[in-house]
Amino acid sequence: MLPNAVILILQETLEAALLIGVLLAVSTRVHDSKRWLPIALISGGCVAAILANQMGIISEWFDYAGQELLNALFQTIICLTIALAVWLTATIDPLNPQPGKVAAFSHCAIVIIFCAVVREGQEIILYLSGFMYTENFQKVLTGGALGFSIGASIGILLFYSLVDHAGRERRAACLVLLALFAGNMLSQSTLLLMQIDWLTQSPPIWNSSTLVAETSIFGQLLYALVGYEATPSPIQAAAYILGVTLVTGANFMPRYYPDKKKQQVQPVRGNDA
Amino acid sequence: MNRLIIKRILFYFGLLLAIAVSPISQAAPIIKIEIKDHLFYPSEFSVPANTKIKLLIINNDPTPEEFESYELNREKVIIGNSKAVIFIGPLSPGTYPFFGEFYPKTAQGKILVN
Amino acid sequence: MKSIRVFLVTVILAVVTLFSFISALRGYETSLQEVERMFDSQLVEKAKLIANINVQSIVRNVDSSDTAFQVWQGGNLIGSSDNASQTILGKLQPGFRYHNFEGYRWRTYSYYNTINAQWIIVAARQDIRFSLAENIALKAVLPAVIGLPILAVLIWIVVSRGLHPMRRLAHELGDKQANDLSPLSIAVNSQELSQIVSSSNDLLARLKSSLLREKQFASDAAHELRTPISSLKVQLYNISQEQPERNKEFGELQKITHQLEHVVEQILALYRTSPDEYHTRFEAIDLTSLAQQVIAEEYDNYERKNQQIEFFGQRQLILGDKFSLTTLIQNLLSNANKYTPNGGHIIVKIKRENDQVVLLVEDSGPGIPTYEHERLFQRFYRVGGDRHTSGESGCGLGLAIVKRIAELYNAEITLEPSSFASGTAFTLHFSAIIPVTLDSKQS
Numbered sequence: 001m002l003p004n005a006v007i008l009i010l011q012e013t014l015e016a017a018l019l020i021g022v023l024l025a026v027s028t029r030v031h032d033s034k035r036w037l038p039i040a041l042i043s044g045g046c047v048a049a050i051l052a053n054q055m056g057i058i059s060e061w062f063d064y065a066g067q068e069l070l071n072a073l074f075q076t077i078i079c080l081t082i083a084l085a086v087w088l089t090a091t092i093d094p095l096n097p098q099p100g101k102v103a104a105f106s107h108c109a110i111v112i113i114f115c116a117v118v119r120e121g122q123e124i125i126l127y128l129s130g131f132m133y134t135e136n137f138q139k140v141l142t143g144g145a146l147g148f149s150i151g152a153s154i155g156i157l158l159f160y161s162l163v164d165h166a167g168r169e170r171r172a173a174c175l176v177l178l179a180l181f182a183g184n185m186l187s188q189s190t191l192l193l194m195q196i197d198w199l200t201q202s203p204p205i206w207n208s209s210t211l212v213a214e215t216s217i218f219g220q221l222l223y224a225l226v227g228y229e230a231t232p233s234p235i236q237a238a239a240y241i242l243g244v245t246l247v248t249g250a251n252f253m254p255r256y257y258p259d260k261k262k263q264q265v266q267p268v269r270g271n272d273a
Numbered sequence: 274m275n276r277l278i279i280k281r282i283l284f285y286f287g288l289l290l291a292i293a294v295s296p297i298s299q300a301a302p303i304i305k306i307e308i309k310d311h312l313f314y315p316s317e318f319s320v321p322a323n324t325k326i327k328l329l330i331i332n333n334d335p336t337p338e339e340f341e342s343y344e345l346n347r348e349k350v351i352i353g354n355s356k357a358v359i360f361i362g363p364l365s366p367g368t369y370p371f372f373g374e375f376y377p378k379t380a381q382g383k384i385l386v387n
Numbered sequence: 388m389k390s391i392r393v394f395l396v397t398v399i400l401a402v403v404t405l406f407s408f409i410s411a412l413r414g415y416e417t418s419l420q421e422v423e424r425m426f427d428s429q430l431v432e433k434a435k436l437i438a439n440i441n442v443q444s445i446v447r448n449v450d451s452s453d454t455a456f457q458v459w460q461g462g463n464l465i466g467s468s469d470n471a472s473q474t475i476l477g478k479l480q481p482g483f484r485y486h487n488f489e490g491y492r493w494r495t496y497s498y499y500n501t502i503n504a505q506w507i508i509v510a511a512r513q514d515i516r517f518s519l520a521e522n523i524a525l526k527a528v529l530p531a532v533i534g535l536p537i538l539a540v541l542i543w544i545v546v547s548r549g550l551h552p553m554r555r556l557a558h559e560l561g562d563k564q565a566n567d568l569s570p571l572s573i574a575v576n577s578q579e580l581s582q583i584v585s586s587s588n589d590l591l592a593r594l595k596s597s598l599l600r601e602k603q604f605a606s607d608a609a610h611e612l613r614t615p616i617s618s619l620k621v622q623l624y625n626i627s628q629e630q631p632e633r634n635k636e637f638g639e640l641q642k643i644t645h646q647l648e649h650v651v652e653q654i655l656a657l658y659r660t661s662p663d664e665y666h667t668r669f670e671a672i673d674l675t676s677l678a679q680q681v682i683a684e685e686y687d688n689y690e691r692k693n694q695q696i697e698f699f700g701q702r703q704l705i706l707g708d709k710f711s712l713t714t715l716i717q718n719l720l721s722n723a724n725k726y727t728p729n730g731g732h733i734i735v736k737i738k739r740e741n742d743q744v745v746l747l748v749e750d751s752g753p754g755i756p757t758y759e760h761e762r763l764f765q766r767f768y769r770v771g772g773d774r775h776t777s778g779e780s781g782c783g784l785g786l787a788i789v790k791r792i793a794e795l796y797n798a799e800i801t802l803e804p805s806s807f808a809s810g811t812a813f814t815l816h817f818s819a820i821i822p823v824t825l826d827s828k829q830s
Binding site for chain 1: 394400401405408409411412416524525
């Protein structure tokens with residue numbers, strides 16, 4: 001029971017912790033308040049509990065496709081909102097942050113963390129609720145505490161190692177992590193659509209399960225970090241690349257198509273020589 | 274400018290989706306798997322290769338279970354006393370193990386594709 | 388702003404958690420494997436025992452149903468426990484495997500007895516086996532989990548204690564007044580901090596002596612300049628009397644000399660106002676009558692520029708000294724006089740706002756752009772720099788003196804656009820004295 005609980009809860013926590021760590025590191029750059037974090041965590045947790053409670057009804061929607069559709073929706077929203085948040089941070093001037101854009105970034109962060117917490121939270125709640133009144137509950141809780149603490153610790157270390165670096169390196173690292181995460185989300189959503197036969201499955205484009213098995217610890221870590229898949233189908237790979245491109249594009253677009261307005265409003269600083 | 278490009282990307286993605294989402298033309302063969310006392314019944318069965326299969330999983334336990342398989346790339350929570358549908362395949366011949374992620378010590382099974 | 392304490396505590400805790408929990412999990416896994424191996428060897432023992440007993444019937448399990456066995460010979464089931472099924476449990480191949488029957492998952496071991504060509508299959512219930520094994524393995528993990536909160540509190544306390552001298556130092560530095568250059572009195576016994584304390588004390592001492600030197604130099608120089616300027620004035624007067632035909636040139640010379648004298652007087656006023664000197668000699672002064680006096684003295688200047696000056700105010704008492712307050716009002720007013728064009732307006736108001744006396748000087752001059760406000764009060768700074776357009780001469784000391792005197796009184800200076808179409812309003816807030824008694828005295 002215990003290692004199982006550790007792995008299950010670690011997987012879910014790690015995903016949320018990575019996101020929160022990276023977004024916090026990004027938000028220190030744009031100097032917004034960190035108020036979005038508790039808002040997103042609490043509201044996400046509540047909605048996750050409601051969804052877990054109603055999962056029986058939800059999974060019967062669309063001819064037993066409700067669960068997958070809901071999760072795919074959340075994943076797509078996460079991917080698109082990450083792209084939007086990255087675009088916003090790329091246009092915010094860290095020395096003179098525009099309040100409107102900083103607020104918009106905070107809203108994006110709320111949406112991203114909210115969706116992630118709802119997704120991860122409902123699975124954890126369903127899992128724990130199954131053991132609620134059994135003799136194994138203590139073991140599962142212990143395992144859950146272990147998994148949660150390990151995930152949270154990795155998130156904290158990631159955050160501080162990101163914040164510790166100078167602006168440029170930090171931006172690059174955050175961008176890479178967010179882009180991979182967005183790709184991972186989009187590719188997972190296609191997988192869910194295949195599971196309910198809304199997308200047709202085609203044979204995998206490669207099989208690296210002998211090289212790095214998904215069941216191995218390394219495979220699990222790669223899965224959490226970059227969404228490693230040993231046997232991905234072409235659509236999945238395409239969705240992954242699309243997600244990564246979307247986010248990197250959102251980062252570099254403002255550089256090649258700079259805002260015309262912004263150049264005009266360059267403040268004329270004093271003739272106080 | 275950039276909004277236009279994002280829109281264009283989204284449009285192509287939609288197009289790709291529309292092509293990929295083909296109507297379910299032929300009904301996939303159904304295989305029923307039951308869960309009882311955290312065991313799969315049947316825990317081992319064979320399916321033909323290169324065919325799409327519809328798995329109908331019925332959870333007779335009061336507790337939720339998660340059907341998971343790394344080899345099949347499938348993962349789905351089936352809450353207590355309810356049923357769920359998962360499509361798998363077309364698959365190439367081989368052995369595809371699956372397990373219940375919530376009770377992996379007992380809920381184990383495999384699909385033989387031939 | 389990052390807190391060193393939060394950083395240290397969270398990072399140390401995260402690292403400790405990661406390592407202790409992962410090693411606890413490793414411990415759990417190895418002990419689980421050990422126990423499972425032990426159970427497996429028990430299964431082998433049982434299989435061998437059954438082979439030796441040579442069971443040939445269905446045997447009732449005594450008081451537990453978590454093990455089962457079958458004996459096969461030539462494809463026939465010749466003996467079994469009563470909870471075993473009729474089909475082969477697993478395979479007739481030597482070794483361990485898993486098999487589901489009777490609604491449970493079992494760990495099976497198949498053993499081939501070569502002597503009588505019998506297959507013995509022994510099965511033990513996986514869920515019970517695992518539960519037992521896990522209970523043992525769990526003991527390897529629990530201390531780490533329970534210990535973590537205690538560890539967290541300990542780390543918090545240790546880090547806080549370690550950072551305590553630093554917090555005290557930061558506190559002392561933060562509490563220091565801007566003009567307090569006395570050395571830090573904090574006693575530190577840590578290597579890292581004593582360096583900081585001694586370095587900043589060194590710095591403070593050097594700053595103090597260099598400030599003192601500057602002050603001394605300026606005031607000495609100004610003082611020394613006074614005498615030659617006075618004699619210069621006398622000599623100029625004498626020569627001008629002798630050569631009345633060159634009156635125009637001498638007039639210019641006299642004007643320049645007057646300016647020189649003014650600068651020297653201003654420098655002296657600036658450095659004479661040191662806090663310790665003044666507070667001791669403070670007395671109750673009526674700001675209104677003082678302002679009226681100054682306006683009356685300088686009235687010629689306004690008339691010359693055809694400016695309209697208005698004064699509003701009633702008797703308002705503040706604690707202060709006459710000389711510094713006169714200098715302050717003089718400087719503010721001459722500033723307004725200089726930078727307000729011919730025919731402009733100047734308003735001086737003195738009023739009471741709660742426990743404060745407010746002095747307001749407004750003009751209809753060109754106004755001062757916001758980005759200049761910061762530097763306005765710096766010494767020798769003039770708005771617009773060399774392109775100063777008012778055509779007025781000045782040394783840029785006036786407002787520096789105003790600011791310095793205001794600091795002596797803890798009076799806040801604010802700069803706003805005036806109520807005229809253009810221009811500046813200077814507002815100073817002084818604290819009033821003994822409001823109630825004075826009001827009653829007045830009536």
